[in-house]
Amino acid sequence: MNQNPKYKEYDACIVGAGIAGIFLAWLLGSQGKKILILEKNAKVNMNGADILKPSGINVLEKHGMLQELMNKECRVRNHLSVFHDGIQVDHINYKAENERGYFMVCPYSVLLETIYDKIQAIETVELLVNQSVSKINEVENGVYVTLNSEEEIFSNILIGADGTKSIVREYAGIKAHFDYYDHVMYFNKYPITSSVEELNRLYVDKNGGLAYFYPINNTEARCILGFNMEEGKNLKESGNKETLIKRLKTFVTQSDDMLNQINSLDNFLTFPLCRMHSEQYFKGRILLLGNAAHSIHPITGQGMNLAIEDTGELFIWLSKYFNSEISLEEALADYQEQRFELNSKVLAYGHRLAGSFGSAEDFMNSLNSKIQTSSRDLSILNKI
Ligand SMILES: Cc1cc2nc3c(=O)[nH]c(=O)nc-3n(C[C@H](O)[C@H](O)[C@H](O)COP(=O)(O)OP(=O)(O)OC[C@H]3O[C@@H](n4cnc5c(N)ncnc54)[C@H](O)[C@@H]3O)c2cc1C
Structure with a gap:
């Protein structure tokens, strides 16, 4: 006491x-x-x-x-498609992987x-x-x-x-x-698009690129982008939309409607990753x-x-x-x-x-759909 x-x-x-x-x-x-x-x-x-x-x-x-x-x-979702270097390498179905059968997106x-x-x-x-x-x-x-x-x-x-x-x-x-990771991620949200409505898509590439798009409610989509530290810094500082979109298009292959909304990394939030x-x-x-x-x-x-x-x-x-x-x-x-x-x-x-x-093989061996679905x-x- x-x-x-x-x-x-x-x-x-x-x-x-x-x-x-x-x-x-x-x-x-x-x-x-x-x-x-x-x-x-x-x-x-x-x-x-x-x-x-x-x-x-x-x-x-x-x-x-x-x-x-x-x-x-909050919305219930069941599927996530995963891409490496623009090619789909996995499709995670929560109904098959986890007893609960779904995850939720919730602001x-x-x-x-x-x-x-x-x-x-x-x-x-x-x-x-x-x-x-x-x-x-x-x-x-x-x-x-x-x-x-x-x-x-x-x-x-x-x-x-x-x-x-x-x-x-x-x-x-x-x-x-x-x-600490030599990797930086950028977070923003945009009006929802049909590709996001259809499916959560996670893209990575061998050069450290990452893009993840998913709905957070019925009207908005989360847009997460990631790059190696140096590349992210250069892309942000250049402020050049064409360079950014060209880079994203090297590995983002099924989400053009989201890419069309991105102008620069200026309004994105970033956090140190570790x-x-x-x-x-x-x-x-x-x-x-x-x-x-x-x-x-x-x-x-x-x-x-x-x-x-x-x-x-x-x-x-x-x-x-x-x-x-x-x-x-x-x-x-x-x-x-x-x-x-x-x-x-x-x-x-x-x-x-x-x-x-860095390699599709390593990425696919590391991605575990059971653990990814928690x-x-x-x-x-x-x-x-
Ligand atoms: C952008 C982003 C997206 C993410 N997305 C996901 C996701 O989709 N799913 C998922 O599971 N996880 C996600 N995470 C991780 C998740 O956000 C965190 O793991 C989670 O929020 C941790 O919660 P917490 O309460 O432990 O800590 P925090 O959310 O960090 O909260 C800590 C709180 O303590 C306060 N605080 C700090 N220092 C002090 C102090 N000295 N005195 C008083 N108050 C203090 C802070 O202001 C804050 O309010 C994401 C993380 C980030 C950065």
């Missing part, structure tokens, strides 16, 4: 209001736990991932969110807003924006956390859901291993989940799904701890045991796939 009554007391202080942070806040808040979420930005970010795979859908369904999302703008804003609205209805969950952590002092029964505003609070546990560059991970002294894995997911009363614990190449479309799965698992063990069924150490060790190896294997899959564009079967993952 907090020995000093001048501090506000919480069951959990969660740093980061991304999908992992707010989903966990909702789950714990629904059990009456007192939760403080700290978000460094002025508001919750509503731009991000939009592919929900079966592994993530399973968790959302378990917590009663699937039908709600289906009733909103990140819809997913986040759905959970955010739930949080606002829970009195025990407090969200502070423009706030972060400036100091942490872990004691036997909890963690004293100093906020940027200099206010200090006391929390039973401190949770880092603050993304790849996690400050909580740093404060806890948990090491993480980073592999594989990252923390050496451990907890230390004492401080723990990590989602991108604070691991980061995967987006070609797998699994980062957000892993974050959702981590959250679902962590919730199981924290509930047992808060119900006094097990100790905190047992709860966190069980969470780590359930997630670490599995995440590590999915990360290894993404890393191998991201490094395989199988978490260790007998399949162990083969990577």
Whole structure:
């Protein structure tokens, strides 16, 4: 217990209001736990991932969110065609590869807003924006956390859901291993076209080119482009539409209606791409989940799904701890045991796939339709 009554007391202080942070806040808040979420930005970010795979859908369904999302703008899809150097090398049919038989495309804003609205209805969950952590002092029964505003609070546990560059991970002294890719990806959206309506198409080429087009709702299509770092920089700086489209046409063979909408890379968002894995997911009363614990190449479309799965698992063990069924150490060790190896294997899959564009044979050997459709079967993952 907090020995000093001048501090506000919480069951959990969660740093980061991304999908992992707010989903966990909702789950714990629904059990009456007192939760403080700290978000460094002025508001919750509503731009991000939009592919929900079966592994993530399973968790959302378990917590009663699937039908709600289906009733909103989210769409069910079954197929993905994959091309290397312009030639179709695979056609992944979710009906054949995964029990659920489908994945969903759902604007990140819809997913986040759905959970955010739930949080606002829970009195025990407090969200502070423009706030972060400036100091942490872990004691036997909890963690004293100093906020940027200099206010200090006391929390039973401190949770880092603050993304790849996690400050909580740093404060806890948990090491993480980073592999940065010499590859840059550009994200934008355009009005939906008939080729996108028909099928999700993923193109890569031997020179590091990547293009992925899919619907995010009934009117808009996601456009993701990728190049080796140097080429991407040159294409962006030149601003020359003809050069960009000519390059894309060397490997994008069935999506002219999308290419016709692209003028330059100017309005595209970019993010640094890396594989990252923390050496451990907890230390004492401080723990990590989602991108604070691991980061995967987006070609797998699994980062957000892993974050959702981590959250679902962590919730199981924290509930047992808060119900006094097990100790905190047992709860966190069980969470780590359930997630670490599995995440590590999915990360290894993404890393191998991201490094395989150079030859069609290597790419086809690396692309595993079971894992791509988010199988978490260790007998399949162990083969990577
Ligand atoms: C463009 C793009 C497309 C993607 N597409 C897909 C996809 O289709 N499917 C998929 O599964 N995955 C996808 N991913 C990956 C996915 O977005 C992430 O894995 C997922 O969002 C991780 O969620 P998170 O909550 O763990 O972390 P984040 O989404 O990174 O959220 C972290 C939050 O913490 C806040 N924060 C950071 N530092 C601090 C601090 N010091 N103090 C307070 N707050 C802080 C941030 O502002 C942010 O709100 C994509 C990633 C990118 C970049």
